[in-house]
Amino acid sequence: xxxxxxxxxxxxxxxxxxxxxxxxxxxxxxxxxxxxxxxxxxxxxxxxxxxxxxxxxxxxxxxxxxxxxxxxxxxxxxxxxxxxxxxxxxxxxxxxxxxxxxxxxxxxxxxxxxxxxxxxxxxxxxxxxxxxxxxxxxxxxxxxxxxxxxxxxxxxxxxxxxxxxxxxxxxxxxxxxxxxxxxxxxxxxxxxxxxxxxxxxxxxxxxxxxxxxxxxxxxxxxxxxxxxxxxxxxxxxxxxxxxxxxxxxxxxxxxxxxxxxxx
Amino acid sequence: xxxxxxxxxxxxxxxxxxxxxxxxxxxxxxxxxxxxxxxxxxxxxxxxxxxxxxxxxxxxxxxxxxxxxxxxxxxxxxxxxxxxxxxxxxxxxxxxxxxxxxxxxxxxxxxxxxxxxxxxxxxxxxxxxxxxxxxxxxxxxxxxxxxxxxxxxxxxxxxxxxxxxxxxxxxxxxxxx
Numbered sequence: 001x002x003x004x005x006x007x008x009x010x011x012x013x014x015x016x017x018x019x020x021x022x023x024x025x026x027x028x029x030x031x032x033x034x035x036x037x038x039x040x041x042x043x044x045x046x047x048x049x050x051x052x053x054x055x056x057x058x059x060x061x062x063x064x065x066x067x068x069x070x071x072x073x074x075x076x077x078x079x080x081x082x083x084x085x086x087x088x089x090x091x092x093x094x095x096x097x098x099x100x101x102x103x104x105x106x107x108x109x110x111x112x113x114x115x116x117x118x119x120x121x122x123x124x125x126x127x128x129x130x131x132x133x134x135x136x137x138x139x140x141x142x143x144x145x146x147x148x149x150x151x152x153x154x155x156x157x158x159x160x161x162x163x164x165x166x167x168x169x170x171x172x173x174x175x176x177x178x179x180x181x182x183x184x185x186x187x188x189x190x191x192x193x194x195x196x197x198x199x200x201x202x203x204x205x206x207x208x209x210x211x212x213x214x215x216x217x218x219x220x221x222x223x224x225x226x227x228x229x230x231x232x233x234x235x236x237x238x239x240x241x242x243x244x245x246x247x248x249x250x251x252x253x254x255x256x257x258x259x260x261x262x263x
Numbered sequence: 264x265x266x267x268x269x270x271x272x273x274x275x276x277x278x279x280x281x282x283x284x285x286x287x288x289x290x291x292x293x294x295x296x297x298x299x300x301x302x303x304x305x306x307x308x309x310x311x312x313x314x315x316x317x318x319x320x321x322x323x324x325x326x327x328x329x330x331x332x333x334x335x336x337x338x339x340x341x342x343x344x345x346x347x348x349x350x351x352x353x354x355x356x357x358x359x360x361x362x363x364x365x366x367x368x369x370x371x372x373x374x375x376x377x378x379x380x381x382x383x384x385x386x387x388x389x390x391x392x393x394x395x396x397x398x399x400x401x402x403x404x405x406x407x408x409x410x411x412x413x414x415x416x417x418x419x420x421x422x423x424x425x426x427x428x429x430x431x432x433x434x435x436x437x438x439x440x
Contacts, residue, residue, distance in 0.1 A: 053389050055367045062287075069268060
């Protein structure tokens with residue numbers, strides 16, 4: 001054994017060190033070729049390697065574990081096969097956050113929205129028909145003068161009241177009543193010999209219907225034998241109630257609405 | 264990957280020092296990682312080394328979690344010391360009798376008793392047949408470190424197994440070659 005044995009062995013074992021210059025490798029190989037100790041070293045290393053390779057335990061994987069792993073692989077493959085949005089991670093997080101906020105808003109506002117549409121209409125129409133059917137006399141002013149009736153009503157409610165004056169329609173009385181706990185205006189008319197009640201009252205902010213273009217037309221209903229035509233305008237709910245044909249009541253409603261807009 | 268499951272399991276078992284439950288957990292985690300990071304595999308030909316790299320990395324992470332393992336194996340040799348160690352190798356003696364079945368158990372125990380840095384290198388090179396450069400990449404070790412760890416692992420094994428080892432005589436080696 002010489003002083004060069006260590007260096008030569010480092011250069012040629014276990015793989016020839018390809019990082020060093022060819023000249024060094026040539027010298028190392030030349031040394032090993034002449035050095036029995038180095039040859040023995042390399043042979044022993046190979047023998048040890050063979051021994052470990054031959055005797056090292058190579059347990060087969062248990063079938064249950066293999067099955068578990070294969071299902072893991074299959075699960076990951078199917079997850080990877082699902083189409084993924086080509087959106088950066090940060091953008092996905094932002095979108096997910098926005099969706100969550102939107103969902104939260106919807107959850108909070110949905111009851112309000114529903115109250116402001118179908119539920120508001122149902123509740124109002126039901127109260128109006130009930131009041132009209134009972135025919136109770138409230139705080140009232142008996143007058144056929146629309147101007148007097150308007151002044152009287154405007155002094156009692158917070159929203160602007162218009163009293164339509166239409167040929168062939170007779171105003172009999174102005175009243176203040178309570179509908180669903182809110183102060184409402186009531187104009188009693190007689191049309192074609194039939195009593196017609198014109199109710200109006202200011203909706204609470206969360207009751208204002210979110211009308212679409214399609215639903216901006218009149219709401220019509222029939223309850224307890226009375227026909228109702230209702231509409232909402234500037235946060236005020238208006239309704240005509242009578243035992244009249246639908247087209248006649250709708251025509252009256254149009255007159256009332258146009259009159260109000262004109263006024 | 265399926266083809267390599269047995270080899271991966273065998274390696275996991277040795278990395279875990281023969282503890283079967285730990286090896287199964289390790290393999291499960293490594294397989295999951297391999298699936299999740301399959302897109303990062305640039306060359307299918309390097310897939311085997313890539314799998315073993317994931318396995319050893321996963322194991323290292325698990326070990327680090329349990330005990331903050333130091334990055335450098337404290338016994339790593341510098342180049343000069345390594346050359347001295349290489350030069351100090353005492354040639355094996357030949358013996359006549361050995362029973363492989365008994366030796367197999369002793370090899371298993373001896374391998375499992377090696378410190379992890381030696382054990383993983385020995386296993387990857389001698390049992391799984393990776394070349395040094397591949398092991399350097401799998402274990403993310405600098406050049407030369409794998410060789411010194413392999414050498415020390417074999418020397419430790421030789422010392423442990425010497426009473427039972429049968430090495431071919433020079434005459435037999437010549438005949439074999």
